[in-house]
Amino acid sequence: MFNRSKKEIAVLPAHESCTVAVIGLGYVGLPLAVEFGKKQVCLRTNKKLNRRVIGFDINKQRLADLSSGLDKTNETTKDQLEEASLLEFTSKKSTLKAADVYIVTVPTPIDSSKKPNLEPLMEASKTVGEAIKLKVNNKTDVIPVIIYESTVFPGATEEICVPIIEKESGLKINEGFVCGYSPERINPGDKDHRVTSILKVTSGSNQEALDWIDELYGSIIKAGTYRASNIKVAEAAKVIENTQRDLNIALVNELAMIFRILGIDTNDVIETAATKWNFIPFKPGLVGGHCISVDPYYLTYKSEQVGYHPQIVLAGRRINDGMSSWIVEQLVLEMATRKMIIGGAKVLVLGLAFKENCPDLRNTRVVNMITSLIKYGMTPTIVDPWVDSKEAYKSYGLDVYATPKKIQYQAIIIAVAHNQFCSINSNEWKELLDSNGILLDLKGIAPRDINVMRI
Ligand SMILES: NC(=O)c1ccc[n+]([C@@H]2O[C@H](COP(=O)([O-])OP(=O)(O)OC[C@H]3O[C@@H](n4cnc5c(N)ncnc54)[C@H](O)[C@@H]3O)[C@@H](O)[C@H]2O)c1
Structure with missing residues (x-):
């Protein structure tokens, strides 16, 4: 299959000594490049690995930070970067010609009309x-x-x-190059589920490619690999993992809306239902980030292209996208019930990142909540010890502080369950709150002995 001419027989790269290029050194690409960049032995063959690893990115500031040992995503420590002694960083495209393997880990966001923005992927290709x-x-x-x-x-x-790739290189798939798809499943901020401890799905453009790609990941992934039957299956599997999660959260968010009218605490209901062996305890809340709130749109885009208009998937998206304004409405209703003055009310918003213990601000829905608070004339103060305040200002025009000012707020919204917020005790919460103030706990982390409003 790989014969280029009668004389020359082309082969796939040597596993132990190939040069691996990782294109895009973000949350996904960097930990992977670091793993390949360590001196180690193959987990499958026990043979010594001596690969050259090229970490390529178009963001020169990111490369300068990484070269000085700083990973702003917090996924990799300085020590881990140093340990990856085979890894070099570059933004020079010409360096890439030395690689035998190219792993593309660039962003796949959506645009303002929620359609896939494939520009980074096309550019990387x-x-x-x-x-x-x-x-x-x-x-x-x-x-x-x-x-x-x-x-x-x-x-x-x-x-x-x-x-x-075919157009740029003049080569044909499965003749001049082979291809594969291997989705990443890491979870930013999660120190238990790391790139090597998560089972890796592999796929290839032909059997030889699949075998080779599976061996490559098998050489470093402790959790092992799973060979998908083809590339489309692997792509679809990744996108439904997050779509399923989005829909499950949408269901509990809808339940939270029903239970709010009924005056029932949703988290208590979930805890009670979870005593049954097959109930899955999803929690209500905001769904942001660049995966769960984005990936379903990739699926629905393709589905619509082929003539099927998805109903359930998009219904879930609508519910989850509407949560920010629904939450603020509940707060306003509670304030009105307590005869509080809404215009000018000081509201402390705890957490801006899209999830706990992580600095990632992409598609954070807390921003939509803040926009709603401002529309009602309230004055939000945002505290998040994890995020980079300059980045928050640049992305959203918001000032973010690392700790709350010691004043009393009319309302506090616990939006993200960062460790720092989980450890605040009842007295500290009371000190931050006006005597008639509301502690709206979206994450169910505040002690129940103080009067907490939950969704
Ligand atoms: N972050 C996660 O938790 C996660 C988990 C699973 C899958 N994914 C998927 O992995 C992909 C990457 O996500 P991420 O979170 O690592 O993104 P990221 O934004 O953190 O990093 C992407 C990197 O790619 C670089 N880049 C952009 N265009 C480039 C190009 N043309 N050439 C070289 N570099 C380029 C950017 O400068 C950036 O450093 C996305 O498709 C995402 O959906 C992400």
Whole structure:
């Protein structure tokens, strides 16, 4: 299959000594590049691995930070970066021609109309296509392997990325290069589920590619691998993992709306129902970030392209997207019931990141809540010890503080369950609150002995 000419027989790269390029060094790409960049032995064969690893990114500031040992995403420590002695960082495209394996981990966001924005993925595919063209000009007989890890809709790798690589390189898939898709499942801020401790799904453009890609990940992933039957299956599996989670949260969010009218505490209901062996205790709340609140739109986009208009998936998205304003409405209703003055009320918002113990601000729905508070004439103060205040200002025009000012607020909203907020005790909460003030606990973390409003 890989014969290029009668004389020259091309082969896939040597596992132990190949050069791996990781394209896009964010939450996903960096931990992976660091793992490949450690001196280690293959987990499957026990053979010594001596790979060169090229970490490529277009963001020069990110590369400068990483070179000085700073990972602003907090996924990798200075020591871990130092341990990855085989890893080098670059923004020079020409360096990429030295690679045998290209792993693409660039963002796959949505645009303002919630359609997939594939520009970074297409740009990265162009970069890889150009690099492998230079390799071929160097007359190497090694077949390059290109693996996508970015979350996409089923079909994106073969229908969008592969044609770009073919056009740029002048090579044909499964002749001049092979391809695969291996989704990432890490969870930012989660120190238990790391890249090597999560089972890795692999897929390939043909059987040889699948075997090779599976061996590559198998050499470093302690949790092992799972061979998907083809690339589209692997792409679809990733996108439904997050779609299922989004819908499960949408269900409990809808239940929270019903129970609020009925005067029942949703978290108490969930805890009670969870005593049954097959009840899954999802919690109500905001759904932000670049995965759960984005990936379902990749699926629905593809679905609509092929003539099926999804109902349940989009209904879940609508409920979850509407939670921020619903929560603020509940607060306003409670304030009105307590005859509090809404205009000018000082509200302390605890947490801006899209999830706990992580600095990631992408698509955080707390921002929508803040916008609603401001529309009602309230004055929010935002505290988040995890986020970079400059980035928060740049992204959302919001001032963020690391600790609350010692004044009394008419309302406090616990929006994110950062460790620092979980450890606040009843007296400390009382000191921050006006005598008639409301502590709205969206995460169910505040002690129940003080009068807490929950959803
Ligand atoms: N963050 C997560 O928890 C997570 C989990 C699973 C899957 N994913 C998926 O993985 C992909 C990457 O997500 P992320 O969170 O790591 O993104 P990120 O924004 O943290 O990092 C992406 C990096 O790619 C770089 N980049 C952008 N365009 C590039 C290009 N053309 N060439 C080289 N570098 C480029 C950016 O500068 C950035 O450093 C996305 O598809 C995402 O949906 C993310």
